[in-house]
Amino acid sequence: xxxxxxxxxxxxxxxxxxxxxxxxxxxxxxxxxxxxxxxxxxxxxxxxxxxxxxxxxxxxxxxxxxxxxxxxxxxxxxxxxxxxxxxxxx
Amino acid sequence: xxxxxxxxxxxxxxxxxxxxxxxxxxxxxxxxxxxxxxxxxxxxxxxxxxxxxxxxxxxxxxxxxxxxxxxxxxxxxxxxxxxxxxxxxxxxxxxxxxxxxxxxxxxxxxxxxxxxxxxxxxxxxxxxxxxxxxxxxxxxxxxxxxxxxxxxxxxxxxxxxxxxxxxxxxxxxxxxxxxxxxxxxxxxxxxxxxxxxxxxxxxxxxxxxxx
Numbered sequence: 001x002x003x004x005x006x007x008x009x010x011x012x013x014x015x016x017x018x019x020x021x022x023x024x025x026x027x028x029x030x031x032x033x034x035x036x037x038x039x040x041x042x043x044x045x046x047x048x049x050x051x052x053x054x055x056x057x058x059x060x061x062x063x064x065x066x067x068x069x070x071x072x073x074x075x076x077x078x079x080x081x082x083x084x085x086x087x088x089x090x
Numbered sequence: 091x092x093x094x095x096x097x098x099x100x101x102x103x104x105x106x107x108x109x110x111x112x113x114x115x116x117x118x119x120x121x122x123x124x125x126x127x128x129x130x131x132x133x134x135x136x137x138x139x140x141x142x143x144x145x146x147x148x149x150x151x152x153x154x155x156x157x158x159x160x161x162x163x164x165x166x167x168x169x170x171x172x173x174x175x176x177x178x179x180x181x182x183x184x185x186x187x188x189x190x191x192x193x194x195x196x197x198x199x200x201x202x203x204x205x206x207x208x209x210x211x212x213x214x215x216x217x218x219x220x221x222x223x224x225x226x227x228x229x230x231x232x233x234x235x236x237x238x239x240x241x242x243x244x245x246x247x248x249x250x251x252x253x254x255x256x257x258x259x260x261x262x263x264x265x266x267x268x269x270x271x272x273x274x275x276x277x278x279x280x281x282x283x284x285x286x287x288x289x290x291x292x293x294x295x296x297x298x299x300x301x
Contacts, residue, residue: 028142028284031179035145040129042249043242043260047294048134048147050177057180 003079010072014065021061030057111211111218113159113243122259122297123154124169129253129260129296133171133201137286144285146187148201150175155205155297157259159243162211162218169295170202192276193229201228203235217242222263231272239263239293246300256300263293 021027034053037046124131131151137144150172158164173195176187188195204225211220219240226235244250244258266288269281281287 029180029183032181033179035134035147035179042244042253042258045260045262047129048132049130050147050179055179
């Protein structure tokens, strides 16, 4: 697979991570549980309870996105350098 | 003339009886004790700030309410919650929250609300709404707050006994507190950007009248 193609996949992956972060609530900090509302029929009300869940925050996804983007940029740079060297050789 | 005074006095005394906020169930003053077996007692709070909204809870709720279903205006009580039990869904953040820069659980282990009186009572069957006036103490600072609340009184039955003995009472309240009113400053520059200046609190309390 060409370096340029891998770089594009990495950029796409970083966009995917960003969308995941947005859809998960755009939290700064990663959460390991979240509040869910549970109905209490006896009192006719809803009560909040903690439920285990993984909600990624910017503290995890931020560095992950940065590494993926830098990897893509590095691959593009290597690809460009190689093509310049090939052009000069030709 | 004496007869008219007697009639007026009778009318006034009977109307006072009608105006008394009474539930359709229960009678006599009872002590309702907060009990987690009925449901999870907690204060759910929300901090809205430009950078992030944080939702959390404070559990470890204890206390009791003195309630007379036939005269709700006599309602008093004390409710407290353990500061160390605060959760936000993120462990390191929970530790910061109860640490010395914020609520300082070691120095101020409890947040309490002592109900002194209730007013503006409106009753509908076995449910009621009103305003509770009392002393709210947090971070070593006490303030008098007027808190809107609702309650539901469920007399003892087969269904209620599955959770706890005695009559069951649910209290719910929604109110706001300003962090600066309780000298909670936090890390520099955080209040107002990552943590809201005002915290919205929702109380969910369940109590039973049998000890």
